[in-house]
Amino acid sequence: MNNRDVAAAFDEIADLLEFQNANPFRVRAYRNAARRINDLPESLTTVAADPNRDLTEIEGIGKDLAQKIAEFLDTGSIAMLEQLRDEIPGGVLAMVRIPGLGPKKAAALHKELGISSLDELRAACEANRVAELKGFGKKTQDKILAGIDLAARAQERMYWAHADEIVQELLAHMRKLKGIRQMEVAGSYRRGRETIGDIDLLVDAEDANAAMDQLGRFEELATVIGRGDTKMSVRLGRGLQIDLRVVPSKSFGAALQYFTGSKDHNVILRAMAKDRGLLVNEYGVFRVAAGDSPATKKQSTKSTENSAKTKAENSDVAATGESPVATAGEYIAGRTEEEVYAAVGLPWFPPEIREARQEFAWAEAGKLPTLIEVTDLVGDLHMHTTASDGQATLRAMAVAAIERGLKYIAITDHSPRVSMANGLNPQRLRKQWAEIDRLNGEFDDFTILKGIECDILEKGGMDLPDDVLAEADWVVASVHYGQQQSREQITERILGALENPYVSIIAHPTGRLISRREPYAVDLDQVFAAAAKHHKFMEMNANPARLDLDDVAAAAAKQLGIPIVISSDAHSTGGLDVLRYGILQARRAGLTAKDVANTRSWTAIKKMLPK
DNA sequence: GCCGTTTTCGGCCCGACTGTTTTCAGTCG
Numbered sequence: 001m002n003n004r005d006v007a008a009a010f011d012e013i014a015d016l017l018e019f020q021n022a023n024p025f026r027v028r029a030y031r032n033a034a035r036r037i038n039d040l041p042e043s044l045t046t047v048a049a050d051p052n053r054d055l056t057e058i059e060g061i062g063k064d065l066a067q068k069i070a071e072f073l074d075t076g077s078i079a080m081l082e083q084l085r086d087e088i089p090g091g092v093l094a095m096v097r098i099p100g101l102g103p104k105k106a107a108a109l110h111k112e113l114g115i116s117s118l119d120e121l122r123a124a125c126e127a128n129r130v131a132e133l134k135g136f137g138k139k140t141q142d143k144i145l146a147g148i149d150l151a152a153r154a155q156e157r158m159y160w161a162h163a164d165e166i167v168q169e170l171l172a173h174m175r176k177l178k179g180i181r182q183m184e185v186a187g188s189y190r191r192g193r194e195t196i197g198d199i200d201l202l203v204d205a206e207d208a209n210a211a212m213d214q215l216g217r218f219e220e221l222a223t224v225i226g227r228g229d230t231k232m233s234v235r236l237g238r239g240l241q242i243d244l245r246v247v248p249s250k251s252f253g254a255a256l257q258y259f260t261g262s263k264d265h266n267v268i269l270r271a272m273a274k275d276r277g278l279l280v281n282e283y284g285v286f287r288v289a290a291g292d293s294p295a296t297k298k299q300s301t302k303s304t305e306n307s308a309k310t311k312a313e314n315s316d317v318a319a320t321g322e323s324p325v326a327t328a329g330e331y332i333a334g335r336t337e338e339e340v341y342a343a344v345g346l347p348w349f350p351p352e353i354r355e356a357r358q359e360f361a362w363a364e365a366g367k368l369p370t371l372i373e374v375t376d377l378v379g380d381l382h383m384h385t386t387a388s389d390g391q392a393t394l395r396a397m398a399v400a401a402i403e404r405g406l407k408y409i410a411i412t413d414h415s416p417r418v419s420m421a422n423g424l425n426p427q428r429l430r431k432q433w434a435e436i437d438r439l440n441g442e443f444d445d446f447t448i449l450k451g452i453e454c455d456i457l458e459k460g461g462m463d464l465p466d467d468v469l470a471e472a473d474w475v476v477a478s479v480h481y482g483q484q485q486s487r488e489q490i491t492e493r494i495l496g497a498l499e500n501p502y503v504s505i506i507a508h509p510t511g512r513l514i515s516r517r518e519p520y521a522v523d524l525d526q527v528f529a530a531a532a533k534h535h536k537f538m539e540m541n542a543n544p545a546r547l548d549l550d551d552v553a554a555a556a557a558k559q560l561g562i563p564i565v566i567s568s569d570a571h572s573t574g575g576l577d578v579l580r581y582g583i584l585q586a587r588r589a590g591l592t593a594k595d596v597a598n599t600r601s602w603t604a605i606k607k608m609l610p611k
Numbered sequence: 612g613c614c615g616t617t618t619t620c621g622g623c624c625c626g627a628c629t630g631t632t633t634t635c636a637g638t639c640g
Contacts, residue, residue, distance in 0.1 A: 023612080025612070026612050026613090027612090028612085028613090028623080029612035029613055029623095032612090032613085033612085033613090060612090060613070060614095061613085062612065062613050062614080065612070065613085099639090100630095100637090100639085101638085102638050102639080103637095104636080104637060105637070105638085134631095135630090135632090135636075135637085137630060137631060139629085139630060140631085143629095187640085198640090200640080226627095226628060226629070227628090228628055228629090229627090233639095243639095245627090258626095258640095259640080261640085263640075266625085267623090267624055267625095268624095270624040273624090274624080279624095280625085281626065
């Protein structure tokens with residue numbers, strides 16, 4: 001059974017509980033559990049099946065949630081979830097996808113007006129019935145009406161690579177403004193997530209209004225969603241939202257830390273700060289005034305006073321652009337991220353690992369990994385040429401690789417089964433290898449390896465005979481067909497490939513295409529165990545639509561000592577440039593240069609291959 | 612609902628902005 005199914009069930013429970021006005025911390029417990037399960041490096045089934053282990057050893061899973069997981073693994077559903085679904089119509093959940101409409105307002109619409117679908121909501125708005133509700137008004141009604149059509153589109157996330165193009169245009173546009181001292185894009189973009197929902201732009205500028213005006217002149221801008229003294233939100237024509245925040249220099253590091261997130265990482269950081277009598281917010285780190293013991297009983301009164309005070313101070317900041325913000329005590333740090341973390345006794349964390357997974361434990365043990373960088377890669381072991389479905393010749397690919405500073409490449413065109421891509425039969429393949437031998441004579445300090453991307457057939461077994469595979473330097477094994485097969489079938493096929501002595505690596509091991517195609521059903525626990533046993537490699541395909549293995553799976557492979565290979569799977573010379581997306585994903589997995597095989601020479605890799 | 616070298620009960624991160632209110636709730640990140 002899939003971890004993601006259990007996580008999705010918990011997320012849905014959290015959504016539904018919010019409508020019932022449940023204790024928000026109870027809701028959070030379900031959301032936190034869902035996230036922890038998604039981040040888990042092994043399957044829940046494995047943990048549950050082990051008599052020496054208990055589901056409650058997973059962070060955020062207590063007695064109750066462990067029981068619910070067991071119930072799901074047993075029966076395929078959770079009775080409590082079924083009951084919640086009966087109580088709350090599905091259309092109500094669709095309402096919270098509308099920007100500005102949260103669970104409270106959606107619940108009110110359902111309760112007061114009996115609305116349970118987006119169509120009914122639209123009709124109610126057009127009949128002016130929503131504006132008359134308590135807590136609603138004309139503006140809210142208009143916003144809802146406009147948001148109904150946007151709801152579907154706003155949910156879409158774009159590939160990091162696509163967001164990066166927009167980010168570069170945006171930064172170039174903003175740099176034309178004089179008086180910007182520092183500028184960074186924070187959020188999930190900075191953390192290198194595989195998809196991006198919006199862009200968080202952070203600016204340290206003389207004049208907040210000038211910065212916001214400049215954003216207002218960005219050519220792709222469609223609408224201004226909101227604008228205050230220090231914050232502005234806009235939407236681009238393509239639906240992407242940009243949030244601009246302007247802060248003084250003294251707060252830039254704190255704001256960068258804050259808006260980079262992740263949210264869960266920040267929650268832990270702030271709790272740690274609180275334990276030390278510190279307050280962390282986007283303006284800095286502050287020592288909480290003496291006398292405010294953690295056991296203080298006037299918590300709510302105090303926080304109200306603080307927020308009022310903060311507001312007043314903020315207008316001050318907007319006016320001067322530079323005055324320090326003393327929100328709740330003595331300012332200690334905030335100019336740089338390093339300062340902020342140091343104030344709480346922590347090292348600086350690379351943004352890619354700020355996901356509330358292992359990073360705080362690593363920091364405590366003094367074992368924060370030195371993450372791999374794109375310049376660490378010296379070879380690329382998966383690419384295609386015009387011999388199959390690539391757009392560049394063998395020679396062109398080699399020259400492009402040399403230009404990018406690589407020391408070796410493997411040419412891995414398709415095998416015959418991929419007839420659409422003009423896959424190579426043994427004769428054509430051996431002809432290509434002869435050409436590689438000739439070309440290698442032309443280059444100094446650069447090696448082209450004789451490879452193949454050989455299909456793992458639907459009925460099991462490899463698409464080329466062993467005597468051919470035996471002649472290759474590097475054999476990439478892939479599942480392209482029969483992706484709808486059962487978990488047992490697909491897992492068996494891959495295990496079979498791993499037992500073949502000539503196979504070097506499994507390419508894109510789950511077959512997923514991000515937000516387009518789900519991974520095929522495969523038991524990665526079994527695949528990894530076999531890979532470790534047979535000394536095989538696992539690919540991290542760097543294509544921005546694949547990124548397969550993903551970060552969580554790659555971290556699991558690392559734990560078993562399986563060497564990862566980051567590959568471009570290039571089908572053109574430009575395709576070689578995707579390696580940097582694979583690097584981001586590898587960093588999110590906590591991989592160091594040592595964990596990735598193609599940071600080493602080909603001679604070194606050869607020694608790691610099975611004999 | 613989870614969690615605990617201060618606690619098995621009483622905590623659980625923090626602030627900007629909007630629209631609706633006349634002091635604040637809801638939403639968002």
